Amino acid sequence: MNLLDALRTHRLLAIVRGTDPEAALASVLTLADAGVALVEVSLTTADALTVLRRARAALGPGYGLGAGTVLTADDARLAAEAGAAFLVTPALAPSVATAGQLGLPVLAGALTPTEVVQATTAGAVAVKLFPASLGGPDYLRALRDPFPGTAFVPVGGVDAAGARDYLARGAVAVGVGSPLLGDAPSGGDLAALRERAAAFRAAVAA
Template sequence: MTLIQALQDSRALIILRGEFGDQLEGIVQILLEEGFPVIEVAMNSPHAQEQIARLATAFKGHAIIGAGTVLSIEEAQCALEAGARFLVSPHVEETLLTFCREAGIPAIPGAFTPTEIWRAWQGGAAMVKIFPAMPSGPEYIHHLRGPFPTLPLFPTGGITIENATAFLRAGAIAVGIGSALVNPNLITREGLNKFRARCRTLFRSLHEL
């Protein structure tokens, strides 16, 4: 299954940012079981390259593991060496887009203005990450659909379990959700059962459109 197909089915990319220790594989196993196979590890997390390698090995053939907050070619190379299958950035940079295109790796650059969005798409983006999604909210995605009716827009930044569905209704292909769902401190305090319940709630809301 391709990245786009997986996101169209699950309707959310899950962002892991932080240190998860020996809970990492257990967290991703729950995400898979609850319908979220596309996982991004932020490169500004502690031991990000090691986390990507662990997940790429443990869930080969079952999850699509990528790297996020990729700011340079060097970080992109490290992520790919660890086993990342897609790269996400908070910005539009032609050198990174060219690198991904030549490596045959899907790139998801972050953009906000119409000019940035078009530059990202023309540069070969698999999807365009609308960042930050808040506080502009779903209405901004709705307005972007006027000039860009067919572009795969992917809002991230401020997405929560409560507002995620509104972004899909506004025309997003999927949403990116991180600390509102996968907060390492909250998981440590509450345990994996409550984390699973949050995942189930998110999946149910995203598929009640």
């Protein structure tokens, strides 16, 4: 998939991380049904690879389903085998190089200017600014001055209001975990998840 185009188009990446594989799968399917076009399943989720496989089977080959918290080369290979169309890392990890070898786009985690350079040099199609909450939207704006051509996706503590602020300061998209998912991936309320999904979609469309 063209991850960068998808990020620019949809502007929202949902991050599913939970302790209950069935609930995590239900959360992915609920998000997809609610119109969220990009979802990553964190490999810290219980039985994450099975969740990925079952979600891919249910959603088909064209859906924007990826794997997150991909750290090692083995993580990258296993995620690809499970049906991930893209990989997300929290940092500059060995998985970034492996993603390139596998032909998968990668959203690589970085925080400092040096890490931003390293991530783009390593082949990341976009930089996951993480944890974004440390500097907030003003830090993103400061980074955009020396890196005007870099696609940034802030992740970490991004709520609906924050999503609008980051996008206004030049982010191509935002990645959202618990402010969107709540406790749904661990067995919580899917109806509430659907409502939050609608609110976030409205926020990024504004």
